[in-house]
Amino acid sequence: MQKPGSQVMVTLRQMIGSGELTAGERLVETAIAERLGVSRMPVRTAFRELESEGLLVRAGVRGYMVRHFSxxxxxxxxxxxxxxxxxxxxxxxxxxxxxxxxxxxxxxxxxxxxxxxxxxxxxxxxxxxxxxxxxxxxxxxxxxxxxxxxxxxxxxxxxxxxxxxxxxxxxxxxxxxxxxxxxxxxxxxxxxxxxxxxxxxxxxxxxxxxxxxxxxxxxxxxxxxxxxxx
Amino acid sequence: MQKPGSQVMVTLRQMIGSGELTAGERLVETAIAERLGVSRMPVRTAFRELESEGLLVRAGVRGYMVRHFSxxxxxxxxxxxxxxxxxxxxxxxxxxxxxxxxxxxxxxxxxxxxxxxxxxxxxxxxxxxxxxxxxxxxxxxxxxxxxxxxxxxxxxxxxxxxxxxxxxxxxxxxxxxxxxxxxxxxxxxxxxxxxxxxxxxxxxxxxxxxxxxxxxxxxxxxxxxxxxxx
DNA sequence: CCCATCCAAATTGGATCCAATATTTTGAAT
DNA sequence: ATTCAAAATATTGGATCCAATTTGGATGGG
CATH class of the missing domain: 1.20.120.530 (GntR ligand-binding domain-like)
Incomplete structure (x- = not known):
């Protein structure tokens, strides 16, 4: 655990990969943070990182959603x-x-x-x-x-x-x-x-x-x- | 200014592009934040975003530096x-x-x-x-x-x-x-x-x-x- | 009965504070 | 004088708080 913040990243990756977070689902920072037992901050950074990786897309003007792959x-x-x-x-x-x-x-x-x-x-x-x-x-x-x-x-x-x-x-x-x-x-x-x-x-x-x-x-x-x- | 946070991004881009931030220079969050008159938070997110874009690279275990382009x-x-x-x-x-x-x-x-x-x-x-x-x-x-x-x-x-x-x-x-x-x-x-x-x-x-x-x-x-x- | 406007609740971005960690400097010992 | 260790400082990540903005519903008017 050299980078504590990266734990949130791998957990979210797993949740997306395993289908625990379904495509199109709206992701709320507070809900995910509570679910992972961390503050909103690492979730915030993780969302942006996952967006730049293409796994998340913006859901309108507010929030992110899991990207849908065809x-x-x-x-x-x-x-x-x-x-x-x-x-x-x-x-x-x-x-x-x-x-x-x-x-x-x-x-x-x-x-x-x-x-x-x-x-x-x-x-x-x-x-x-x-x-x-x-x-x-x-x-x-x-x-x-x-x-x-x-x-x-x-x-x-x-x-x-x-x-x-x-x-x-x-x-x-x-x-x-x-x-x-x-x-x-x-x-x-x-x-x-x-x-x-x-x-x-x-x-x-x-x-x-x-x-x-x-x-x-x-x-x-x-x-x-x-x-x-x- | 639909996205206030993006202002920091464009400013940093300009500073990198204009050479105001020279390649290899170590970037400290607090210094940049003070220079731009904002809190450390938008600088933090901007650094990560610029890293994912390839303009910044990690300077060892701590901090970022402007990437050097050959x-x-x-x-x-x-x-x-x-x-x-x-x-x-x-x-x-x-x-x-x-x-x-x-x-x-x-x-x-x-x-x-x-x-x-x-x-x-x-x-x-x-x-x-x-x-x-x-x-x-x-x-x-x-x-x-x-x-x-x-x-x-x-x-x-x-x-x-x-x-x-x-x-x-x-x-x-x-x-x-x-x-x-x-x-x-x-x-x-x-x-x-x-x-x-x-x-x-x-x-x-x-x-x-x-x-x-x-x-x-x-x-x-x-x-x-x-x-x-x- | 429908539409518009306003208010409230929710959610996200920014600021500040605290903790953890790495780096540097200084002092002492060999 | 040089090296090692310890302490202090600097810097980053995380948590919490505050503000701003949007969205939804509800109520009133047409």
């Missing part, structure tokens, strides 16, 4: 992530890979190969793949050296389901998930191949396709709402 | 704007232009043609071109219907010199500026042509080049700082 919002955000990570990987390819980055990326590849080598997914494998995946994407963005991409991605990733970190694995259909991750990991291989060959434009195209694949070949409908976006 | 930061941000607006124009091209958007864009084109027809730039022409340019870009982003692009652009555009709105025209070299704007306007024409022909990928490539041209063919050195970015 399916299109998620698709759009993933598309944005695709072009941003595509830019990052292209610039990385243009500048060339340094030894540390190359080592890191290859480490991600062998880790993924190891997880998928069995031909099926076990329980802990999903989490391990997820960690590897986050590491792969973060390494590329960091190595690109483009700070604007990093900040834009951070902002964009505040939207639920748009982030690499938010990639969920459907444990009830492990076979299908195995095929999906196998395809995704082949794309990882192709991206690293392109990077090592200095094919920056190809790496960019692959990364954009890689992001789009998440949407096209994942069941988002379970949690997404097809209502019109706000 | 030349690379600006180039990166413009590159980000390029891929985001490129995505917007591609999606617009894929969905097809509606009548209102087509009318709006053509209006921008004829306005630009009119301004450039004389073969040189007059005093008021620069402002008029600027307004037309902002309208052109905003129309495309709005018409794309991709809310994530719009928000990402808004965030990115908080960085000085990265925004379309921040495009300045060097009044001391009107002849050179005329050639630059002529080229930019030709790109506008090409983008609209591609959109009307349904050539979405071509429109995207043109838009990315259009953003990059701003950097390559503009004198930014006068205001940019070549020191390493933070």
């Amino acid at each position: 399916y299109n919002d998620i698709v759009d955000a993933v598309e944005v992530r695709g072009v941003l990570e595509g830019l990052a990987v292209r610039q990385l390819g243009e500048r060339g890979l340094d030894q540390g980055t190359k080592k890191q990326l290859r480490g991600c590849l062998v880790e993924g190969d190891r997880l998928l080598a069995k031909g099926h997914l076990d329980e802990g494998d999903a989490e391990a793949y997820h960690s590897m995946n986050v590491c792969f994407h973060e390494t590329i963005v960091a190595a690109s050296g483009n700070a604007a991409v990093a900040t834009a991605l951070t902002r964009n990733d505040h939207l639920p389901f748009a982030s690499v970190k938010a990639m969920t694995i459907n444990t009830s259909e492990m076979e299908r998930e195995f095929r999906r991750l196998s395809y995704a990991h082949m794309q990882h291989h192709a991206i690293v191949d392109a990077l090592e060959a200095g094919q920056a434009a190809r790496a960019e195209a692959l990364m954009r396709e890689h992001a789009a694949a998440v949407i096209r070949y994942t069941d988002l409908l379970q949690s997404a709402d097809p209502a019109p976006k706000t | 030349y690379n930061d600006i180039v990166d941000a413009v590159e980000v704007r390029g891929v985001l607006e490129g995505l917007a124009v591609r999606q617009l091209g894929e969905r097809g232009l509606d009548q209102g958007t087509k009318k709006q864009l053509r209006g921008c084109l004829v306005e630009g043609d009119r301004l450039l027809a004389k073969g040189h730039l007059d005093e008021g022409d620069a402002e008029a071109y600027h307004s037309m340019n902002v309208c052109f870009h905003e129309t495309i982003v709005a018409a794309s219907g991709n809310a994530a692009v719009a928000t990402a652009l808004t965030r990115n555009d908080h960085l000085p010199f990265a925004s379309v709105k921040a495009m300045t025209i060097n009044t001391s070299e009107m002849e050179r500026e005329f050639r630059r704007l002529s080229y930019a306007h030709m790109q506008h024409h090409a983008i609209v042509d591609a959109l009307e022909a349904g050539q979405a990928a071509r429109a995207e490539a043109l838009m990315r080049e259009h953003a990059a041209a701003v950097i390559r063919y503009t004198d930014l050195l006068q205001s940019a700082d070549p020191a390493p970015k933070t």
